[in-house]
Amino acid sequence: MSQKLIISEGLFTKNKNALVGHKCTMCGRIFGPFATFCYACGSHSLESLALSRRGRLYSYTVVYNPTKHLKPPYAIGWIELPEGIIITSLLKGWDEKALSVGIDMELVIEKLWDENGDEIIGYKFQPV
Amino acid sequence: MRDVAVIGVGMSLFGKQPQRSLADLGAEASRAAIRDASVNPKDIQVCYCANYAHVIWCLAQEIGAQVGVTNIEMVNVENACAGGSTALRGVWYAIATGLYDIGLVIGVEQITTSSLAGRLLTSETDLEGSIGLSMPARAALRMRRHMAEYGSTAEQFAQISVKNHLHGCLNPYAQYQKRFTLEEVLNSRMIAEPLTLYECCPNSDGAAAAILCAQDKVSRYTSKPVWIKASVLKSPTYLALEKDICRSYLTEQCAQEAYEQAGIGPEEVDLVELHDAFASTELYLYEELGLCPTGEGGRLVDEGATALGGRIPVNPSGGLLSQGHPLSASGVRQVCEITWHLSDQAGKRQVHGTKVALAHMEGGIVAGLGSGACSIHILSR
Helix, strand or coil: CCCCCCCCCCCCCCCCCCCEEEEEEECCCCEECCCCHHHHHHHCCEEECCCCCCCEEEEEEEEECCCCCCCCCEEEEEEEEECCCEEEEECCCCCCCCCCCCEEEEEEEEEEEEECCEEEEEEEEECC | CCCCCEEEEEEEEECCCCCCCCHHHHHHHHHHHHHHCCHHHHCCCCEEEEECCCCCCHHHHHHHHHHHHCEEEEEEEEECCCCCCCCHHHHHHHCCCCCCCCCCCCCCEEECCCCCCCCCCCCCCHHHCCCCCCCEEEEEEEHHHHHHHHHHHHHHHHHHHHHHHHCCCCCCCCCCCCCHHHHHHHCEEEEEECHHHHHHHCCCCCEEEEEEEEEHHHHCCCCCCCEEEEEEEECCCCCCHHHCCCCCCCHHHHHHHHHHHHHHHHHCCCEECCCCCEHHHHHHHHHHHCCCCCCCCCHHHHHCCCCCCCCECCCCCCCHHHCCHHHHHHHHHHHHHHHHHHHCCCCCCCCCCCCEEEEEEEEECCCEEEEEEEEEEEEEE
């Protein structure tokens, strides 16, 4: 029986429609999904929040060599979120709409690949 | 701290050599360095040996057994591409602090027989690596961003590969001794847009070694020592990537510390050997090492400043792109190259009048932090 598995525990908000961020309650800095303490002031008092679903394309590339999970060509990029952090993401829709640095991108949560009969669920960004 | 000199260097050919054993490659380089230094192997008191791609125990001891270096402090180290520089730093430290007088540094790697052969280097244990952010993809992202932010061009990046391959033609130890035109580099197979195959370093096997000696013992061995004026090794810090994900603040920080240790500024460096795993990396590094202001790496290429005959030749060896990149060997290989230039033994690629030279390596990627290690050494006559 095929299961849907999230690629990394703690990546998404509870309702699974946004990436999780962590805000330091002491100094206010915001970090990406995997922060366990504040990298700026060292505080362990973090509150989780939903990161923006939209951001801007900071840079991108189309890769022509395979990886363990991905068949080429695939597109990957850095997305700059309004919170001031940059997220590495696979890109979607790059073969239909030309990418360029600075364009608006939005989050999609979907299957990335199959592994041992299960669907691996992750995130991508696509041009708005 | 005592001054420490390089009194001998040696290396194997770099290239694809799957038929040879790691210890055999390491012994060839060590034997050459021992001969170059005219040192009795029995006088060597400490040895650091770097290797990354093979799970093998006590490699330094195995190499030592082949060349007559036994029964001393031996340390095997791993620091990804900065492993060789880390071994150099270890021996420098052991001598500078007065514990030993003479030491052997070895960097040895055989990529073609390792699990890395033919694959793009990726950290598959972290999320970014598993979703396809391989080392070439990361280099391509930085390249594209530099083009968008500063107006650098695909041609300027490709020209770095042309330059380094031209330099490699003059280096008998280089994996590739073949010229490429700008068009050939630009039209070679696309790896990660806009980065092409000839802008990526190859899979390589090889070894390099150096003998270091304390100041007060140097005169026994040579009248032309090469002095280590600065040795810096550092791990990355939090938040550096948040300042600018494209830039290596770790390199900038290490460069600043190295210049301070040596008591010089970047304008006093005559020659640089740097970590050009990709043509794009070299352009960024011009800026991070202070060879030119931020954003002007492309201009430096256009001026020909970093080619042999230019104001500040970079990678006269051919660099990782043409000399080849057996990961842990490269940092020690740079010291061989620099030592030859500082003692007028670099043959056709000799940069005449070199007085001060800088060697730079970075190693690995740590999730959220950037490069795992950076090491910079400054050497002088």
